Amino acid sequence: MNCTKVKDQLVDLLYDELPVQEQQAIRNHLAGCPSCRDEWNNLHAGHSLLDRLPDDDPAPGIEVARLYQTAERRSNRSRRCWRAGAVAAGLVAALMIVVAGAQLRFERYPTHFVIAWDHPPKPAPVEPKIADPWPTLGAQQVRFQEINQLLELMAREVLAVESRQSTDLQRLKQRLLALETNHDQRWNLTLAEFSRKDRELADVRLSRPNEN
Amino acid sequence: MTDSDHELMRRCRQGDSAAFDMLVRRWEAPVNRILVRLAGSHVEPGGSNLVSARTDVDDLSQEVFVRVLSARHRYRNTYAFSTWLYRIVLNVTRDAARRRQARGKLLNNHRPVTAAETPPEAASRQEVDQQIAEAVSALPGDLREPLVLRHFGELPFAEVARVTGVPLGTVKSRVRTALLKLRAELKNRGIDERELEP
Numbered sequence: 001m002n003c004t005k006v007k008d009q010l011v012d013l014l015y016d017e018l019p020v021q022e023q024q025a026i027r028n029h030l031a032g033c034p035s036c037r038d039e040w041n042n043l044h045a046g047h048s049l050l051d052r053l054p055d056d057d058p059a060p061g062i063e064v065a066r067l068y069q070t071a072e073r074r075s076n077r078s079r080r081c082w083r084a085g086a087v088a089a090g091l092v093a094a095l096m097i098v099v100a101g102a103q104l105r106f107e108r109y110p111t112h113f114v115i116a117w118d119h120p121p122k123p124a125p126v127e128p129k130i131a132d133p134w135p136t137l138g139a140q141q142v143r144f145q146e147i148n149q150l151l152e153l154m155a156r157e158v159l160a161v162e163s164r165q166s167t168d169l170q171r172l173k174q175r176l177l178a179l180e181t182n183h184d185q186r187w188n189l190t191l192a193e194f195s196r197k198d199r200e201l202a203d204v205r206l207s208r209p210n211e212n
Numbered sequence: 213m214t215d216s217d218h219e220l221m222r223r224c225r226q227g228d229s230a231a232f233d234m235l236v237r238r239w240e241a242p243v244n245r246i247l248v249r250l251a252g253s254h255v256e257p258g259g260s261n262l263v264s265a266r267t268d269v270d271d272l273s274q275e276v277f278v279r280v281l282s283a284r285h286r287y288r289n290t291y292a293f294s295t296w297l298y299r300i301v302l303n304v305t306r307d308a309a310r311r312r313q314a315r316g317k318l319l320n321n322h323r324p325v326t327a328a329e330t331p332p333e334a335a336s337r338q339e340v341d342q343q344i345a346e347a348v349s350a351l352p353g354d355l356r357e358p359l360v361l362r363h364f365g366e367l368p369f370a371e372v373a374r375v376t377g378v379p380l381g382t383v384k385s386r387v388r389t390a391l392l393k394l395r396a397e398l399k400n401r402g403i404d405e406r407e408l409e410p
Contacts, residue, residue, distance in 0.1 A: 014391075015362060061270070071282045
């Protein structure tokens with residue numbers, strides 16, 4: 001027998017749950033194995049310490065009648081809980097039926113009967129009545145005058161903006177023209193400079209015909 | 213001839229209160245023995261530890277049998293009655309532990325050893341027993357449950373496995389670990405079974 005197997009069976013030996021033959025085999029192993037013997041001693045010590053504890057049996061004192069009463073009380077409480085739950089569920093169900101019932105439609109025709117589950121048909125839209133905001137002619141005239149003044153103001157504002165934009169545009173055009181003129185002058189100067197350099201180069205070549 | 217547990221439960225389901233009374237009398241002491249060790253010792257603020265623990269165990273014991281009564285119609289005799297009963301015991305103790313934790317009343321039972329404490333040779337037997345009980349209570353639940361069921365409930369390992377819903381090998385391994393931890397813990401507290409009076 002190896003130590004692992006013996007150690008696994010030590011509690012069986014301790015609590016007398018091993019066949020006699022195996023008990024003997026383990027005892028033989030313990031006699032020659034200090035490690036297993038050490039564990040056995042520890043287990044046995046723990047067992048002996050527990051054995052020291054007194055049997056703390058109280059005198060029989062439970063009243064069976066009281067147990068019945070307690071069980072009955074709990075059963076009643078549980079039944080009450082169930083009943084309350086059932087009532088609550090019934091109320092919820094009733095509420096749902098009422099809500100759902102609003103969508104149920106019953107229609108009776110000469111030849112058939114219709115039960116439909118949908119939203120009730122919407123009533124035809126009623127044209128909204130628009131009250132006359134200016135019940136008197138005088139009030140209308142005042143209102144028109146106000147609108148005219150408003151339009152004139154807006155027109156003046158638009159003209160002023162247009163005028164400002166036109167001035168700005170004019171200024172920009174002049175600036176562009178000045179830039180173009182300046183550019184042409186500089187270009188002409190550059191061309192003149194090139195021509196002069198060209199001529200100088202030609203003169204230099206003519207004055208040194210035999211150098212190559 | 214005494215009626216079997218299955219027979220008593222069958223009669224109990226039919227409303228025979230005398231059968232239930234017999235079941236309670238038969239199982240009250242074993243259930244209490246387990247509850248005392250599973251529920252652990254804990255103190256009520258300002259109250260007597262012993263009285264409080266006793267009251268708690270009585271309450272838990274009553275709760276166990278109320279649950280037996282309430283669930284009697286769901287009982288099936290597939291396994292031993294004790295397996296079903298101890299499963300209820302475990303559930304009741306776990307619920308109680310959760311409630312205590314929620315209330316923040318579960319105190320650490322581990323008392324550190326101080327130099328001023330009484331030496332083991334002079335300690336009275338009651339004090340040593342108290343230390344051992346505390347060490348059992350201080351074990352984690354998954355180690356304490358199989359140990360208590362096997363040692364104090366005297367259930368075979370296979371039944372402990374059925375009650376706790378844990379594989380047999382794991383149950384044995386946990387009992388082994390629990391015993392080794394217990395021994396080490398008590399040794400730390402200066403308690404060695406070889407030096408104790410029998």
